[in-house]
Structure formats: structure tokens, C-alpha cells
Amino acid sequence: MMHRFFALILIYQVCFSNTHAQTNELPPISFRDFNIPDSPIIDSASHAIVIIEKGRSDIQVDEGERELQVIHRYGIRIKILDKEGFDKANYVIPLYKIGNKFESASHIRGYTHYIDGKIHTVEMEKGAVFHEKVNEFVNLSKFTLPNITENCIIDIEYEIRSPDIFNYRTWKYQDDIPKLYSEYTAIIPAVYNYNVTLNGFYKLTDQKSRLLKDYFLLNGRRFDCSQLTYIMKDIPAFHEESYMLAPKNYKSAINFELMQYYMTNGGRADLTKEWKDVDRELLSNRSFGGQINRENNFKRILPEIYAEGDSEEDKARKIYSYIKRQIKWNKVYGKYSQFGVKEALEKRNGNIGDINLALISACSAAGIEAYPVLVSTRENGLPKTIHPVISDFNYLVAQVRVHGKSYFLDASEENLPFGLLPLRCINGNGRIIYSKKSSEWIKLENAIKASTHFDIAGKIDDAGQFKGTIRMIYEGLDALNRRNYIRGFSSLDAYIEERMNNSASIKIEEGTIYQLDSLDNNLVESYEISMDFSDNLRGTSFVFNPILINKMTKNPFNLEERNYPVDLGSRQKELYTISVQLPEGYHVERQPKNTALTLPEAAARYTFQSHYGADTLILKQELSLNKAIYEVDEYFHLKEFYSRIIQHQKVDFAFTKK
Structure with missing residues (x-):
């Protein structure tokens, strides 16, 4: 489709005027740039800040290649606030393959400014730019600016030529550091009609339009252009939250998509299809x-x-x-x-x-x-x-x-x-x-939950020594992730040895992996284990928490305010079944209450049941997250739900000798 469209356009001999040779330079550096004003978007987490960012895009014809190109000129000025912001001087320009051709970067310039009585400027050497091929679809142009210090300012400018006129250029207002000012200008010939959409939470501060009369020649006739400028000020840094989709779904950005173009005979070609x-x-x-x-x-x-x-x-x-x-x-x-x-x-x-x-x-x-x-x-x-x-x-x-x-x-x-x-x-x-x-x-969803079942059985002797077995049974994405992890080791023995060496208070005597290659069955790990609970013995008293592995101690949902949905990718389930035989003669003094916690509409459920009799403690605990996605207005409930689970798991069983 792209090649057919280019052929149609090129026969009209599009000739742009020389005014397109203008560059998008940053304003001259000044002392004022070093004095960042107080702003609510700057906090202790800000290690660098964008003072100004400007971009400008227009369409031109490459006469040599006889194809349309988007020329994108970009400039950014960043103040490095402390050492943790030094990484902003390591810059990468991604260049993508569009059709059968790559985008190209040129006129790459970098400057470092610092104050020593007056403003000193160090220019990046031309040989500092390195080019790297990631794969057959992505190239990178990489460079590092010189003489980086705390409170210095860096300027970066470059130009990208891209054959992708269909999506024009996406301008990303929001990034991982705050921005005081971001401006994008798109110059669009009247014969092209783009659908322009603004994504994200933050809105434009200002929007300007200007008519450029007779801006270019098309088949012997002059046509107008629209110069559209979109400005956003005081943009907070985007902070990624746990369990969320790609940040690009939420960052404020402006996007262009070619909908239709007009031919010189008055005909219209629609590119938006059903x-x-x-x-x-x-x-x-x-x-x-x-x-x-x-x-x-x-x-x-x-x-x-x-x-x-x-x-x-x-x-x-x-x-x-x-x-x-x-x-x-x-x-x-x-x-x-x-x-x-x-x-x-x-x-x-x-x-x-x-x-x-x-x-x-x-x-x-x-x-x-x-x-x-x-x-x-x-x-x-x-x-x-x-x-x-x-x-x-x-x-x-x-x-x-x-x-x-x-x-x-x-x-x-x-x-x-x-x-x-x-x-x-x-x-x-x-x-x-x-x-x-x-x-x-x-x-797009998996019918099977991501599930892990911990099955623990064993016996504690009079000296507080525990011997028993632990079986971990994985299903769905949990099984896939564990199989992938195990396959990363040179052998099963190497994996089991790693388990033995990194099991904290649990001593693994020997282990076996079942159904590693039987992908349609659950993956099972089984280990003979021992633990020392002698410190839990106090005369005739014994304190014990049977959640021996994967005990929840930190709430994964601890934000005061959640801005984006919680996306787990799959419904999830975690199950414990525990059977522990204690020495004869103990009775229960204190124990966690049997409980059932449920979120509205059964979005999540936690149950805990225990029974002690015949010197044996039997326990079943189940946590089910019955939704893959929890909306923002459900976050507080999810946070409180986990807080109550953590508090419940802190309660030990206390036994006393009769």
C-alpha cells in the first residue's frame, strides 16, 4: 500500500519551497537557565529536569530517492541536578525500518554548559556518535556528552529523516523526568488530512495555528500549509507503577495518522479503511x-x-x-x-x-x-x-x-x-x-489461572527440629515462568543445588523435579527439608508460624493514590496446605482466627482455616485474585485486602505443654 501511495504522489512532482530549510535551534544559553524556578513538578525524586524541548516536522520530497520523507528537527535542554541525573548525558536515538528503508539521523550536536564565573560551553566531538544495529528493524545512534557535572546544562539537537508519512511523528510530552516547557510544530500541506489525537492525563497548555500561503508547489500550482503548534508546560515526570501495561498507554503524547490526501484533479483518496x-x-x-x-x-x-x-x-x-x-x-x-x-x-x-x-x-x-x-x-x-x-x-x-x-x-x-x-x-x-x-x-486471556500450590508435611520433635517434605505445584503462567527459569540452568542438578544454597532458614536435603517436559501437566518440585525451631521453645511453650515459604510481609499495593489500572496479566491463585505433627502433650493457647475476606463482586478472596487435634496441625490457606485487571477505583480495596492478609499471617500459633 505504501509503495502504491508514493507512486501516486510522486507523479505530481511535489516541490517544496526553500523555507523548509529552517532549523529548529534552541535559544541561546543564559544564566537564567541555571536558576530553575520553584515548581510543584520538581521534588526529591527529580535528578534532572527539561528546561525546554522543541520539535518541528514537515514533509519533503527526496529528489534523489524520489520518495516522500518526514523531516523531524529536535532540540532539548536538560539541567542535571545531581549525580543520579548523569545518565541523561548518555543519549540514544532509535531509528526504525519503515518498509524497506531505515530512518536516518544527521546534524547531531551536543553541548555541555557550566558556570565558572561565566558560562563555559564544551561541544561534543563529531566522532562521539556511535551507530549500533539492534536487529534488522532497529538501529541506534548513541553518544555521551562531555564534562558532565552536577548543575550543568546539556543541549542536544539532531534531525531525523523518515519515510513514515502515514504516522507523521509522535511527540511525547511526558517522560521519566519533569519538563518545564515542551513545544511541537507540525507543518502539514493542505493536500494531506491527518487525524490528530492527544493521549494521556495532561492537556495542552496552548495550541496555535497559522496559515502558510503558497508554501509549496504541486504540479505547477502553489498550495497552502497549516503550521500547527502544540505547547504543554509544567509536565510532571511519569512514574511507572507496579502491575501496569506499557507506559506509552498513559503518557501524554500527540499522535498523527494520515486519513486522506487530495490529488490535483480534485479527487480524494481515503486511507482510513473499514x-x-x-x-x-x-x-x-x-x-x-x-x-x-x-x-x-x-x-x-x-x-x-x-x-x-x-x-x-x-x-x-x-x-x-x-x-x-x-x-x-x-x-x-x-x-x-x-x-x-x-x-x-x-x-x-x-x-x-x-x-x-x-x-x-x-x-x-x-x-x-x-x-x-x-x-x-x-x-x-x-x-x-x-x-x-x-x-x-x-x-x-x-x-x-x-x-x-x-x-x-x-x-x-x-x-x-x-x-x-x-x-x-x-x-x-x-x-x-x-x-x-x-x-x-x-x-486476549488465558483460561487457566496462574497458580502455585505449596504442600508442606512434616514432624517437629521435642528438640524443635522439623523434618518433612515440601511440594510446589505450578500451573498456567506460573508453570511457564518456572520452567523457563529452570531451563536457564545447565542441568536439573545445578538448579536443585541453587535451591539448596539459597533457601534461607530451610535446609534442603534432596529434591526432584517432576513433569518438566510434560507441558500439558502441572510442574512439580518436591524437596526433603529440615528446619531448626529450637529457638521457638520456651520451657513448656512453643511458638510456631507454619507459613514456611513465600510468607507475605510487604504489601505490593502501597501507593497513597493509584493513577492507572492494576494489570496482573492473568487471574491468580496461591494455595497452602500444611500438615505438621507436634510432640505429644501440647495444646493450643493462641492461634490465628479462621477467616474469609472477599472483595466486592468476588473480585478477590482469601480464606484461612486451621485445625489442631491428635498432636497435628492442619492448615489450608487460599488467595484467589479472580480478575486480571483491577480498575483505579478498586485499588484502595485491593490495598486494604492485602494489608489485612499480612496482619493475619503475622499471628503465630502458640502451644503449651500440658
Whole structure:
């Protein structure tokens, strides 16, 4: 689509006037810049502050390459307040691949200003800029400014040339340090119509528009431009909170999306499509629908993957395992195939698109219902749902349907079981693309809770020595995370040894891991353990807290005010079952009360039950978080809920000898 659009535009011989050669320089440095005014946005957590930030973007034609480009000029002035702010002098400019070309950075300049009776300025050397290729889609230009000291000021200026005229340039007002002033100017030719949206909590301080008459030539005629300036002042730093989606979902920023453009004959071309148009383009795209239709790659080998008498679900499971073995993920995301299914199978290597399009194609070859689902990963941000924005999506998973049940599948990871999505994919809604009807939004969630069960059994002797077993049973994302962690060790023995060496008061005698490779079953760790409770003996009294592992001591929700939803990524469950035999002759003097705490609408539940009889303490504790996402107005309840659990777990059992 992009190449067709460029071809249409370039035949009109767009010629911009020389006024576009203006630069976006920062104002001259002055003593006033070193005297930061008192401001509520600056606090003890502020180690640096943006004094001024300015950007300017416009569209030009690169005559040599014969393509349209967005020229983005940027300048920022930062005051370093203390040593913890020195990292702001280590600057990185990310440059992305758009289509088949990379963005480029030029005119990179850096200055360090400091006061010694007068203002001294040290310019960064030209050779200080280093270029790094992260992968085939991202390059970095990196540099460090010289002579950094406390209370110095740094200036950074550069220019980026980008072929991405569809999204123009996103201007990010909010960052991890406060800003006193941020200004962005967009110069947009009258023949282009962009949808401009402001995201985030903070609103613009000022907005200006100016008509630039006869600003450029288009096919022999002069046309106007709109110069749009958006200003925001006194912007607090963005502080990331625990259990939240990507910060880009919440930071204040202004975004541009090309909706339509006008041709010199008066005709209008609309770029904002309906989903049915996007569906058709995707399914006809060689790197998307063209790969799903490569069923011949699999029909010949299907008899080697599953048996003729297998059920439809068994076939789907075996195909899923086959694709995981045959194509190793190269750690590159993508909704499109990078190499193509055939080549990825031959190379045994590919991106997310290669892997999951191969999975869909193989299932289709076996007569199993399978569809691609477009996903925006958690770090990529939530996709827009008002109208199709295909660039919002950076990932692809499959949905298969067998015997009336639907399963999300992602064949990219060795330890991912059938029907479970990794946490990176749990991000709002995905778009499922059908072949014979219109696509639709579908909730991305795992049917199975992330669950850990601690099962402890043992005996305490008269000297206060405990011997017993502990079993940890993992399910869902908890099992995936633990399997990934275990696989990071050179062997199971190395992992168990690490457990033995880092178990604090618990001494592990020996251990066994069960079902590490049986991904559809729970992962189980079992250990023979011993503990010394002799210090808990006081004559005829014995004090004991049976929550021996993973005891909650700190509230994970401790903010006075929460600004963003709590997103756990999955419903969660933690269960303790404990059976401890004490020496004969003890009775209970004090014990935690049996209790049940529940949040409104059963959003979360905590239960604690214990029984002591026949010299044996039996205890069951269960914490269930029944929602993956808790809204801001639920935060106080969640915080109080955890506070009460922590207070309850602090209460020990006290026993007295009869």
C-alpha cells in the first residue's frame, strides 16, 4: 500500500519551497537557565529536569530517492541536578525500518554548559556518535556528552529523516523526568488530512495555528500549509507503577495518522479503511494470507505428525508440538512472515509471523479450523479500536477450534503448553481474521489461572527440629515462568543445588523435579527439608508460624493514590496446605482466627482455616485474585485486602505443654 501511495504522489512532482530549510535551534544559553524556578513538578525524586524541548516536522520530497520523507528537527535542554541525573548525558536515538528503508539521523550536536564565573560551553566531538544495529528493524545512534557535572546544562539537537508519512511523528510530552516547557510544530500541506489525537492525563497548555500561503508547489500550482503548534508546560515526570501495561498507554503524547490526501484533479483518496478492506488486503498479502494458503507444505508430512485415528484435538496438539520443534524463534516479532513458511521450515528458524502462520497453515491442511489473531504486545501499547490501524499490531498468534472449544496458540517458545499465551500477548483485545466473514475483536486471556500450590508435611520433635517434605505445584503462567527459569540452568542438578544454597532458614536435603517436559501437566518440585525451631521453645511453650515459604510481609499495593489500572496479566491463585505433627502433650493457647475476606463482586478472596487435634496441625490457606485487571477505583480495596492478609499471617500459633 505504501509503495502504491508514493507512486501516486510522486507523479505530481511535489516541490517544496526553500523555507523548509529552517532549523529548529534552541535559544541561546543564559544564566537564567541555571536558576530553575520553584515548581510543584520538581521534588526529591527529580535528578534532572527539561528546561525546554522543541520539535518541528514537515514533509519533503527526496529528489534523489524520489520518495516522500518526514523531516523531524529536535532540540532539548536538560539541567542535571545531581549525580543520579548523569545518565541523561548518555543519549540514544532509535531509528526504525519503515518498509524497506531505515530512518536516518544527521546534524547531531551536543553541548555541555557550566558556570565558572561565566558560562563555559564544551561541544561534543563529531566522532562521539556511535551507530549500533539492534536487529534488522532497529538501529541506534548513541553518544555521551562531555564534562558532565552536577548543575550543568546539556543541549542536544539532531534531525531525523523518515519515510513514515502515514504516522507523521509522535511527540511525547511526558517522560521519566519533569519538563518545564515542551513545544511541537507540525507543518502539514493542505493536500494531506491527518487525524490528530492527544493521549494521556495532561492537556495542552496552548495550541496555535497559522496559515502558510503558497508554501509549496504541486504540479505547477502553489498550495497552502497549516503550521500547527502544540505547547504543554509544567509536565510532571511519569512514574511507572507496579502491575501496569506499557507506559506509552498513559503518557501524554500527540499522535498523527494520515486519513486522506487530495490529488490535483480534485479527487480524494481515503486511507482510513473499514476492517473488511483490511481483511481483504491481509488475506491477499503474500507475507500473510499467502503463507496461510501454503497447505501443500504440510499435506505430505501430516501422516508423520499424527496417526489416522487421532481425534481432532490430538491432531492439533501434535501439529503444535511439531511446529515448535521445526521452527525456532529468532526473537523477532512480526505480524507478517519474515522468510516465508517454506523457507522457515527449511532453515528451522523464523520470526513470530513465520512460526504461527506455519501453525495455522498446517492445521488448515489437517482440516482443523484455525485463524490468525493480530496482537499488540504489552510493551507495544493497546491497539486502537475506533478504526483500523494495522501498524498498531506487532505480533500474531493462532486460534484453533476443535470440538466446540477455542484455544489460543503461540508456537514460539519451548515451554509454552497448548492453549496458553505468554504474558507479552495478554494485552486488551486482538483482531481475529476470518477467511469467509468479517474480522472481529477478541479478548486476549488465558483460561487457566496462574497458580502455585505449596504442600508442606512434616514432624517437629521435642528438640524443635522439623523434618518433612515440601511440594510446589505450578500451573498456567506460573508453570511457564518456572520452567523457563529452570531451563536457564545447565542441568536439573545445578538448579536443585541453587535451591539448596539459597533457601534461607530451610535446609534442603534432596529434591526432584517432576513433569518438566510434560507441558500439558502441572510442574512439580518436591524437596526433603529440615528446619531448626529450637529457638521457638520456651520451657513448656512453643511458638510456631507454619507459613514456611513465600510468607507475605510487604504489601505490593502501597501507593497513597493509584493513577492507572492494576494489570496482573492473568487471574491468580496461591494455595497452602500444611500438615505438621507436634510432640505429644501440647495444646493450643493462641492461634490465628479462621477467616474469609472477599472483595466486592468476588473480585478477590482469601480464606484461612486451621485445625489442631491428635498432636497435628492442619492448615489450608487460599488467595484467589479472580480478575486480571483491577480498575483505579478498586485499588484502595485491593490495598486494604492485602494489608489485612499480612496482619493475619503475622499471628503465630502458640502451644503449651500440658
